[in-house]
Amino acid sequence: MHESVAESSHISKIHHASTKEQNGVHESQHEKVLSVTADGIIQSPDFPNTYPRNTVIVWRLVAVTESSRIQLTFDPRFGLEDAEDGICKYDYVEVEEPVGGVVLGRWCGSEMVPGPQVSKGNQILIRFVSDDYFPSDPGFCIRYSLLQQSQSEPEAPAVMPAWMQSVDVLSEAVAGFSTMEEVMKYLEPERWQVDMEDLYKPTWQVVGKSFIHQKKSRGVVDLNLLREEVRLYSCTPRNFSVSLREELKRTDAIFWPSCLLVKRCGGNCACCSHNCYDCQCSTTKVAKKYHEVLMLKHRAGGRGLQKTLTDVPLEHHEECSCVCKNDSD
Template sequence: MILPLLFLLASLLQQYGSAAESSHVSKFHLPSVKEQNGVQDSHQEKIITVSGEGMVHSPDFPHTYPRNTALAWRLVASSNMRIQLTFDERFGLEDPEDGTCKYDFVEIEDLTEKTILGRWCGSQSVPTSHTSKGSQIRIRFISDEYFPSEPGFCIRYSLLPMSVSEPEVPAVLPPSLQGVEELSEALSGLSTVEEVMKYLEPERWQLDMEELYKPTWHVLGKSFIHNKKAKGGADLNQLREEVRLYSCTPRNFSVSLREELKRTDAIFWPSCLLVKRCGGNCACCSHRCYDCQCVPARVTKKYHEVLLLKHRSGGRGLQKSMTDVPLEHHEECACVCKDDWD
């Protein structure tokens, strides 16, 4: 009687052990196509299916992020939705060099339009919010082997419905295909060199910035050599100084470079520069004549460094370079009779 019971007990223990082992293996080897929060590992980047609110951030945020890091997240929403990105107020990466984020940075790319919305680093100000044009957007974070900072970055994402009544944006030709007049007008409204380069080459503007400011064959341009401020003393006669404000004196004038240099084949940025030109009246003219004119008595040429854009032959895009342009400046003015001037 005891022997059959022992066999029965051994059989039950064997069945229980097999079941326990099977349960343990199934839990350990469960297929995990997706991680938590809809994140799927695609080797090159993390694909995040956006169905609500969430966030992506630098490792160890809000503490110092690690060196030698390259991460990318692709946010994917349904076709009728847009993705809104908002930066956390705590933001700090390695500082830029010469105004360009070369080493540690976070970058946002709109995959619908295949354009870089921005690249940020440093800690001076928090980047503004961005909304995708379509249903996909990519966030990229890079850190090199030097000088990691804190707190890094954190970007919160959320969904916005795409309005059916939203007017379609008219198609705009890329800058390389725009005419000189159209391109010149577009660039004249931009405030910084960075904005100009972003407009011209949104996908590689930072590389263009680096190329633009690389040392050239000359150490100092003519603008550094010739554009020296003239020394002048203050006039102690206050009454005389007030009169001179309205008399024939050098004044600040804004001139169009294309008109001033008669270059209709090129585009300059800035499109206008400030020069000294004679202006004012000759009410106190010492000449006894009917028509007294304010004319330059001493003229100097000064060089100004500007950005020059020209179309390459054969429609091969735009040539971008820094160049010196000479402009006349009136150092002294005088009142003379018109007949003598002619």
């Protein structure tokens, strides 16, 4: 079908020279382009039934004016093939900012419905991908609508990207996270899921011995376990053997057993803040616990030993923390 120059010139310049128009949708070999003038919907094929296998569809939504923004709202009925290890690898729907190729989110599974998404400019991309296996239902349905950008609306303060921060600031921020996912979200909030997946793709130019000898794969290697291993040797409550005579400062008695295990703070504080000169492992929560022991004391006048079972209080450390004790403190 032949299009007039006025209808197709703008679209063909941006996308593909060979396009056709049907029901207001410009279709090219690579993507479907929708001119957004009112509310509408985009959905996976056959929604709310099982979508087809081996499918790739890309929709480009273009608002009619530069000042317009596009809001996407997902239907509560949402279900694609489940993620593997928390990453949507196989079937997924993805929302992307065309300028810069920033991925706003990638979703799959059925446990959580994606929240609303708003474009930063007057365009937004939606990409649906399914592979050859395990198609699910109901798929997805997205309602799109126009938002008018207020000219007087104050701009949100710019947040410095992680890659622009100094090594010291970045190091201290990363050290505070407890999982690899939190680290990646901080470093690349727009595309952290993609980066997580890329981490486990072998690159032979830089791959280490761990890949060759341990058959490195996403299902075997969990970098979060490395942090757990570090925690075991860092400042934590651990078992210590203490002498009851020394602990209770009793020189007039003999105890059996003479030593008991108690929880005391121990381990290194090598991972303290970079600007701390003296970092010590200190207790932040203490509990007093009673232990039943046999106590022996000499009777008055040297007439044998007095034997009694008694409860002795011992201090146990339940929580520990690395405390900075600089010279100025």
